[in-house]
Amino acid sequence: MLYDFRSFINPGYYAFGKGTLSRLGQLIDRRKENGKGWTAYLIDIYFKDKNIEAKLPIIAGDLIIWIDPVLEPKTSLVDEYAAQIKAHNPQLPSVVVGMGGGTAMDYGKAVRLMVTNSGASHEYQGLDKIKNPGIYCICIPTISGTGAEVSMTTVLSGPEKKLGIKCDYTMPDEIIFDPELLDTVPDAQRFYTGMDCFIHNVESLEGTWITTMGKAFAEKSNEMCEDVFMNDSLSRIEADEKLMVASILGGNSITYAQVGVCHALSYGLAHVLGIHHGVGNCIVFNQLEKYYPEGYKKFKEMQIKAGVEIPEGICANVTDEQLNVMAAKALANEHMWDNAFGKEWRNHINADIIKDLYRKM
Amino acid sequence: MLYDFRSFINPGYYAFGKGTLSRLGQLIDRRKENGKGWTAYLIDIYFKDKNIEAKLPIIAGDLIIWIDPVLEPKTSLVDEYAAQIKAHNPQLPSVVVGMGGGTAMDYGKAVRLMVTNSGASHEYQGLDKIKNPGIYCICIPTISGTGAEVSMTTVLSGPEKKLGIKCDYTMPDEIIFDPELLDTVPDAQRFYTGMDCFIHNVESLEGTWITTMGKAFAEKSNEMCEDVFMNDSLSRIEADEKLMVASILGGNSITYAQVGVCHALSYGLAHVLGIHHGVGNCIVFNQLEKYYPEGYKKFKEMQIKAGVEIPEGICANVTDEQLNVMAAKALANEHMWDNAFGKEWRNHINADIIKDLYRKM
Numbered sequence: 108m109l110y111d112f113r114s115f116i117n118p119g120y121y122a123f124g125k126g127t128l129s130r131l132g133q134l135i136d137r138r139k140e141n142g143k144g145w146t147a148y149l150i151d152i153y154f155k156d157k158n159i160e161a162k163l164p165i166i167a168g169d170l171i172i173w174i175d176p177v178l179e180p181k182t183s184l185v186d187e188y189a190a191q192i193k194a195h196n197p198q199l200p201s202v203v204v205g206m207g208g209g210t211a212m213d214y215g216k217a218v219r220l221m222v223t224n225s226g227a228s229h230e231y232q233g234l235d236k237i238k239n240p241g242i243y244c245i246c247i248p249t250i251s252g253t254g255a256e257v258s259m260t261t262v263l264s265g266p267e268k269k270l271g272i273k274c275d276y277t278m279p280d281e282i283i284f285d286p287e288l289l290d291t292v293p294d295a296q297r298f299y300t301g302m303d304c305f306i307h308n309v310e311s312l313e314g315t316w317i318t319t320m321g322k323a324f325a326e327k328s329n330e331m332c333e334d335v336f337m338n339d340s341l342s343r344i345e346a347d348e349k350l351m352v353a354s355i356l357g358g359n360s361i362t363y364a365q366v367g368v369c370h371a372l373s374y375g376l377a378h379v380l381g382i383h384h385g386v387g388n389c390i391v392f393n394q395l396e397k398y399y400p401e402g403y404k405k406f407k408e409m410q411i412k413a414g415v416e417i418p419e420g421i422c423a424n425v426t427d428e429q430l431n432v433m434a435a436k437a438l439a440n441e442h443m444w445d446n447a448f449g450k451e452w453r454n455h456i457n458a459d460i461i462k463d464l465y466r467k468m
Numbered sequence: 469m470l471y472d473f474r475s476f477i478n479p480g481y482y483a484f485g486k487g488t489l490s491r492l493g494q495l496i497d498r499r500k501e502n503g504k505g506w507t508a509y510l511i512d513i514y515f516k517d518k519n520i521e522a523k524l525p526i527i528a529g530d531l532i533i534w535i536d537p538v539l540e541p542k543t544s545l546v547d548e549y550a551a552q553i554k555a556h557n558p559q560l561p562s563v564v565v566g567m568g569g570g571t572a573m574d575y576g577k578a579v580r581l582m583v584t585n586s587g588a589s590h591e592y593q594g595l596d597k598i599k600n601p602g603i604y605c606i607c608i609p610t611i612s613g614t615g616a617e618v619s620m621t622t623v624l625s626g627p628e629k630k631l632g633i634k635c636d637y638t639m640p641d642e643i644i645f646d647p648e649l650l651d652t653v654p655d656a657q658r659f660y661t662g663m664d665c666f667i668h669n670v671e672s673l674e675g676t677w678i679t680t681m682g683k684a685f686a687e688k689s690n691e692m693c694e695d696v697f698m699n700d701s702l703s704r705i706e707a708d709e710k711l712m713v714a715s716i717l718g719g720n721s722i723t724y725a726q727v728g729v730c731h732a733l734s735y736g737l738a739h740v741l742g743i744h745h746g747v748g749n750c751i752v753f754n755q756l757e758k759y760y761p762e763g764y765k766k767f768k769e770m771q772i773k774a775g776v777e778i779p780e781g782i783c784a785n786v787t788d789e790q791l792n793v794m795a796a797k798a799l800a801n802e803h804m805w806d807n808a809f810g811k812e813w814r815n816h817i818n819a820d821i822i823k824d825l826y827r828k829m
Binding site for chain 1 (some may be wrong): 476478479484485488495642645684707709710712717
């Protein structure tokens with residue numbers, strides 16, 4: 108059950124299919140006034156030495172900012188990138204492109220808001236705090252599963268909290284889904300990010316907030332996810348295209364439902380140990396057989412098939428103090444616990460149970 | 469395979485869930501400038517003596533136009549309703565509401581364009597002909613399956629042709645999905661409209677234009693459709709909510725794919741005999757076992773379960789001349805034939821085959 112009524116915004120436009128990246132220039136041009144304007148690109152640094160500029164419609168006056176996805180998006184860097192864009196040209200860009208995984212796309216989504224809203228991005232963490240629409244934002248996923256490309260949240264780690272800037276204005280205006288871009292993703296990354304999708308679908312389906320909309324999207328998304336990771340007869344490009352659609356549907360599902368135990372615990376790992384969201388979810392879900400037995404079983408099957416290791420022992424040297432902070436950060440995600448266990452969630456989970464789970468990771 | 473690249477627009481906002489109609493006032497108010505403005509309602513005439521005004525946030529200055537869905541939307545009536553709105557108040561409305569089935573919603577979608585674009589609506593039949601954005605349009609389906617609520621086309625019968633006004637501006641800005649509104653739909657109507665969804669999914673899935681996106685949406689949509697019409701354990705409200713989601717997914721599927729044999733023939737029936745789209749599709753599909761054997765089998769199972777008759781003998785008194793026109797109208801839908809049979813579709817279908825099919829209906 109959702110707390111409050113909301114009419115949910117959809118992503119603006121979907122450009123879908125092999126080779127679609129080549130149309131980016133067209134899509135940018137139609138957002139320019141009188142053919143004038145420039146574009147700020149926020150691109151995963153992985154592409155820096157891959158001659159990506161040759162594949163992008165970059166013209167004189169455009170700006171590229173390389174995004175290092177090793178750390179999750181930070182409010183401090185959002186502010187830095189926004190300042191860099193404003194310093195580059197006093198005339199704001201016509202388009203901001205976010206190209207990469209969840210991190211690069213979330214930077215794109217956030218930075219495009221912070222060039223049109225005054226102050227610092229951490230002031231806007233929360234629901235519906237942004238005042239002005241942002242610059243037209245085109246997201247281009249190059250790895251699939253996070254659902255960031257279709258989400259009205261950009262999750263940011265601020266000085267005080269990891270919390271999304273969540274509002275209608277955060278939603279990307281346009282997304283290019285080109286499965287060829289996923290071709291070079293390493294197996295482990297591909298698995299972790301694909302499992303982000305699988306896991307949030309499980310949490311959505313098993314949660315108390317599930318709706319008919321959320322259920323339809325999550326079920327189909329997970330059917331496709333399992334096909335991607337279990338079906339040998341798919342070619343890589345077929346599998347990648349399926350994973351892109353699974354990611355859309357999974358992201359859509361969360362709009363009409365909510366995540367649960369795994370995402371709540373993963374927030375604690377991210378905050379204290381800086382563990383990235385995709386692998387963090389896998390590390391946590393690896394200990395959640397009790398809470399999601401069926402999902403866990405499928406997860407392990409896919410993991411074995413993918414031949415990917417899930418890091419273990421990451422909490423071996425964690426201090427009691429750190430553990431307390433992690434548990435507190437996890438517990439603070441009340442909406443996730445409410446979804447997982449219902450209104451009486453405090454009867455099902457507490458800091459001690461959470462710390463026991465963390466100790467196993 | 470799609471002919472041309474296009475970045476497809478999504479519907480603006482989805483307000484989903486039981487009781488959501490009660491939020492319409494809120495949704496209208498946030499589209500008013502400085503709290504001022506009025507609303508034009510285009511509502512299926514079925515609701516005229518059902519005291520629907522008590523459930524709608526109607527205020528002084530609003531206008532209700534009752535839509536008779538017996539005939540499919542006509543360009544002449546679109547122009548008439550647009551003139552009525554402009555005569556009602558020289559200040560254009562803030563919102564146009566289209567409430568009902570595909571017909572009322574398509575009138576809403578078209579009329580909201582014709583108050584901001586000069587000339588007559590038949591001049592805009594075709595792709596991307598509309599010049600100016602329309603009034604903010606909220607669609608409220610009260611019967612589900614057409615997918616009109618999520619489609620960038622409003623299909624209109626003009627003086628010369630039945631052809632959509634198709635462009636980004638046609639897409640509804642917001643949709644209220646309230647399953648309680650489907651409660652009073654008679655069984656036959658519910659079946660015909662539900663089968664519109666089922667049939668366009670079959671055509672999408674069996675067509676040569678299918679994409680991974682179109683396939684995902686159509687498969688899930690038909691799984692839900694079959695559940696709605698075959699699963700006795702669903703309550704009416706559960707089934708209606710599922711049918712609403714199936715309709716969204718089916719409509720989405722067509723965006724990334726194309727309809728086929730049934731829709732092409734149904735256009736001929738509509739043009740010459742004025743047969744409505746939903747029942748027309750059922751009449752046609754009832755003769756398409758050869759082209760869609762699996763879909764046909766499921767269709768017949770659902771029909772028997774629903775206990776609904778499909779009209780027969782409707783072409784018994786059709787003249788040769790009428791039959792020629794019907795076949796010509798059907799054949800003119802080249803994109804549908806291309807989807808159904810591929811580029812060499814003329815080797816598979818011709819006027820004689822089509823006339824033989826019509827004679828059986």
